[in-house]
Amino acid sequence: MDDETAEIELLEQNLRKTRQISQRMTSILSSFDTRLIKVEKSILPLYNASQMLGRRGKNIESAVQKIDEIKSNQEGIAAEEALILRGPQPGRIDEYKDVVERVNAGLVFGSLERETRDTARLVETGAKKLTQMYTKLVAEASSGTPINGTEFQLTSFPPAQMSALGPLVEFLRTLPLPATHPSHPAAAAIQASLKEAQKGYADMRGAWAKKCLELYGRRVVERSETLDGVKAGREFGVWVDNLLVVAEEEYNLLVELAPLATAGEMETTFAALISPLIDLFTSTLGSISALIKKSINKHTFLALSSHANLSLCQGKWDDFMCRRAGRTENELKDGLHSIxxxxxxxxxxxxxxxxxxxxxxxxxxxxxxxxxxxxxxxxxxxxxxxxxxxxxxxxxxxxxxxxxxxxxxxxxxxxxxxxxxxxxxxxxxxxxxxxxxxxxxxxxxxxxxxxxxxxxxxxxxxxxxxxxxxxxxxxxxxxxxxxxxxxxxxxxxxxxxxxxxxxLSPLMQTLQEEKDKGKAAIKEKFTRFFDVLEEVSERHKLARVLQDDREGREQMADEVVKMVVPSLQRFQQKYGGKDFSRNPQKYIKMSSDEVENHIRGFYAESDGKVVPVAERVENNRLIQAGWSR
Known part of the structure; x- marks a missing residue:
């Protein structure tokens, strides 16, 4: 019991000590809390001030970064503007196109921090610079001296200019236009620049095509005056066909090189391009027609041959010079009507x-x-x-x-x-x-x-x-x-x-039998026969029969011999054997064989000698005199 009591007292003593310590600690903590409150009240303004300074520091840092970024952008914009204003440089075309494309994209999507009007003007300037380069390349390809040989040869588009124009035209066709970008502020101006460049293309290529053909056109007209009509008409047809070949080639080039490739723009451009060719054809055809009308009898076959050969070109003319150019006039058809x-x-x-x-x-x-x-x-x-x-x-x-x-x-x-x-x-x-x-x-x-x-x-x-x-x-x-x-x-x-x-009838009449069969009559008949034979011989010396027909002359000689010689032989057999004269050679000047040879001499081949002009004139005079005697 005593032990338990002692333990209880010990515990109570410890409890009292603990309570005292707790009271002391509570007093100390209360005092410390009071002091902390005083410190917090003292430090709070400083803390608030430091928070504000931190935020201001961050804002300053962000502002500095933004300033640096804007400065960098402005330097890039200035470089782009300088590049665009300077225009495309040789060897840096792709770089120029990339800049224009980037500026245009920034304008379309609003990603650039610049005035919209200034950006649009910059895109427009870039497009104009590129169209100027396009026009320059076309001008280089459409200058110089074409091939002017005796036979027409198509002068091809220079490969160097063609390789440079291909990518350029491809890029120009991507530029904004009112039809594709109605809200783009530079679309109308870009379209105007492209139209002007395309019109210049038509003018330059049309003038070049005419230059390639006009020399041959003049040659056709000049040769038509002296050349055989059929051949001259054929040459005219070949020239017109060459003109259509040039027109077809230019159309194919236009399809590849036209910045504005819509159907309406292609028709208008091609119509302007072929206008010089049509003028050249009209003037050449007018010269040929005037030559034909001046002397229709002399140039009949020029007219017929020209009509035949031009008719072969009608289909291609209708296709390239009318349908593809959107034209209703048909100069070839009108020319065919005139011819x-x-x-x-x-x-x-x-x-x-x-x-x-x-x-x-x-x-x-x-x-x-x-x-x-x-x-x-x-x-x-x-x-x-x-x-x-x-x-x-x-x-x-x-x-x-x-x-x-x-x-x-x-x-x-x-x-x-x-x-x-x-x-x-x-x-x-x-x-x-x-x-x-x-x-x-x-x-x-x-x-x-x-x-x-x-x-x-x-x-x-x-x-x-x-x-x-x-x-x-x-x-x-x-x-x-x-x-x-x-x-x-x-x-x-x-x-x-x-x-x-x-x-020959007068010659045959001398051998006809008559009632008077006396010696004098027979002598007269023989005399008359050889006199007429001599007249016929002289006549045939002046007037050659079938001179350019050897077979015809030989046949004629055979027929005349068969007509005359048998009659002479019969007459000689009947009367020549009688004693009608003491000197029969006086009247019978040739034998029948000699007469045959003499007759064949009428139709003999000429000696081939060139007859002097004076002699030919005299022969004609004698013939004329004998004809009208």
């Missing part, structure tokens, strides 16, 4: 000129080939070369309307179904042949000596027949209808009969 009008006029004039030759106003008439015969043959032989054009023109004129003065109304349209085009051409050929034969017959009757007239007629009709039927030098026989061939052969036989009648 066709000349062609239509030429046919009646040809017939009229052939008939007019019958008046004999072409100078002194000889027994040789007449100019109208030679010119008509040349005309007919050229028809196959321009058959399509001649056939079409004749069909347009109307079947028979070329026969002026025969009661036919010129200009009357052909009745469909009456005849096809080939039949119309055959009818025209018949009328030409018939007209020239009629003229030759009239001319052969102009003199008072039928013998010379018959030689003239047989020479010309035979030449006509040989060149058209027997030995044609052109593929003309298919164009000559059976009536045409019949009229030539019939008139050849008639001309030959007239030749025999006027030149």
């Amino acid at each position: 066709r009008a000349s062609c239509l006029r030429s046919f009646p004039e040809l017939i009229a000129d052939i008939r007019l030759a019958a008046n004999g106003k072409g100078g002194e008439l000889s027994t040789g080939l007449h100019d109208i015969t030679i010119s008509t043959i040349k005309y007919l032989e050229r028809i196959p070369e321009v058959q399509s054009a001649a056939t079409s023109a004749l069909y347009t004129l109307g079947d028979g309307n070329w026969r002026m003065g025969d009661g036919v109304q010129i200009g009357k349209a052909p009745v469909k179904g009456d005849s096809d085009e080939n039949a119309v051409l055959e009818h025209f050929m018949f009328d030409v042949v018939n007209a020239v034969i009629g003229t030759l017959q009239t001319l052969s009757r102009t003199g008072k000596r039928p013998s010379f007239g018959s030689i003239f007629l047989i020479n010309n009709i035979s030449y006509l027949r040989t060149r058209l039927l027997v030995k044609p030098q052109a593929d003309i026989l298919p164009l000559l209808s059976k009536p045409t061939q019949d009229i030539i052969n019939s008139n050849f036989r008639t001309a030959k009969a007239a030749y025999f009648d006027s030149n």
Whole structure:
């Protein structure tokens, strides 16, 4: 018990000590808290001030960083502006395009800290500088001296300029335009610059294309005055085809190099580009047409050949010079109408000129080939070369309307179904042949000596027949209808009969038997026969028969020999054997063989010597004198 009590007292003592210590600690802590409160009250203003200073420091630091950033941006903007204003430099085109593209992107998306108006003006300046470079490159490619050889060669676009223009045009096509960026402040100005550059492209390339072709155009006109008509017309057609080749090449270039590639802009630009080419074609065609109209008879085949060859170009002309340029005018079609009008006029004039030759106003008439015969043959032989054009023109004129003065109304349209085009051409050929034969017959009757007239007629009709039927030098026989061939052969036989009648009938008449069979009559017949034979011989020395037809002469000689020599032999056998004269050689001057050789001498080959001009003139004078005696 005592122990427990002692422990309890000990615990109570410890508890009292603990309570005292707690009271002391509480007193100390209270005092410390009071002091802390006093310290906090003293430090709080300083803390608040330091917080404010910290925030101000951070703001100052951020401001300094922003200032540095703005300063850096301003330096970059100034560099971009300087680069754009200076323009693209050689070897730095891509850098220039990147700057313009970056400035434009900043304007579109508002990422640049500059005035919108200034930025738009900068983009516009960059676009103008690039279009100026575009124009410069096009000008370099469209200058110099084109290839001017004897044959036309297409002058290609310089590769250096082409390689430089490709990327540039590709970039120009990405610039903002009102159609694609309606709210872009520089779109309208950029479009105006591109339009101006594209117009300059059309002007420069059009002038260059004309420069490449005009020398050849002048050459075509100059050669048309002296060159064969068919060939000259063919050259004209080749020149027009070359012009269309140039137009096609320029169109393909325009598709690649036009900054504004919309359909409307392409049509307008291409129309401006080909305008010089159309002017060149119109002036060249006008010169050719004027030459044809000045002398339609001389240049008939120039007109026909030109019409035929230009007609082949109509399809390409419609495509490139009209449809792709958005034009309704068709200068080639108008030119074809003009040339066709000349062609239509030429046919009646040809017939009229052939008939007019019958008046004999072409100078002194000889027994040789007449100019109208030679010119008509040349005309007919050229028809196959321009058959399509001649056939079409004749069909347009109307079947028979070329026969002026025969009661036919010129200009009357052909009745469909009456005849096809080939039949119309055959009818025209018949009328030409018939007209020239009629003229030759009239001319052969102009003199008072039928013998010379018959030689003239047989020479010309035979030449006509040989060149058209027997030995044609052109593929003309298919164009000559059976009536045409019949009229030539019939008139050849008639001309030959007239030749025999006027030149050999008097000779044959001397050998005819008469009632008076006395010696004097026989002597007179022999004398008369050899006198007439000598006259015929002299006549054939002056007037050669079928001079350019060896086979014809040989055939003619055989026929004459068969006609004369057997009759002479019979007469000699019947009367020459009698004692009609003591000196028969006085009257029978040649044997039948000698007479045959003499007759064949009429048609012998000429010696080939060149006859002096004075002698030829004298021979013509003698023939003319004998013809009209």
